[in-house]
Amino acid sequence: MSILQHRPRLAGPDDVPGIAAVLNRWIDETTWMPRSMPPSDIEDIIRTALPDRIIWVLGDPIEAYLSLDPKVSKIGALYCSRTGDGCGKALIDRAKEGRDFLWLHTNVPNLGAQRFYRREGFEPVGGEIMPDPPETIPEIRMEWHR
Numbered sequence: 001m002s003i004l005q006h007r008p009r010l011a012g013p014d015d016v017p018g019i020a021a022v023l024n025r026w027i028d029e030t031t032w033m034p035r036s037m038p039p040s041d042i043e044d045i046i047r048t049a050l051p052d053r054i055i056w057v058l059g060d061p062i063e064a065y066l067s068l069d070p071k072v073s074k075i076g077a078l079y080c081s082r083t084g085d086g087c088g089k090a091l092i093d094r095a096k097e098g099r100d101f102l103w104l105h106t107n108v109p110n111l112g113a114q115r116f117y118r119r120e121g122f123e124p125v126g127g128e129i130m131p132d133p134p135e136t137i138p139e140i141r142m143e144w145h146r
Helices: 013-029 039-052 087-096 111-119
Strands: 054-058 064-069 074-080 101-107 123-129 139-145
Touching (some): 013 039, 013 054, 013 064, 039 064, 054 087, 074 087, 101 111, 111 139
Antiparallel strands (some): 064 074, 101 139
């Protein structure tokens, strides 16, 4: 059964290790992204954020996730184990449901993500932004309006 035959589901505490594994794999496989913290710290950050975020996941084991801060309509994370199979679109579509506005930051060197977000209706606003430490890769803000 294809992963896309399933609707994104809300994550719970038991999903934290799988979510962290997706992000840690992406960091390890992305040559321009330096690792700023150990994998266990990323799992701790996700676990701490879970009560204040809406996190949707796809797959069992988890292959993709999106984290949304509903208070400010910010997508804080969207990571997929594979690109081009529709997981990111399914998660973005779920995040757009019932909303008129979303925003996010994406890394300047991540041109593939920028192309994806543009296809999904996000537009860059402003110039480059330096991220909060310990991150060091410049970012751009992108917004989606219904």
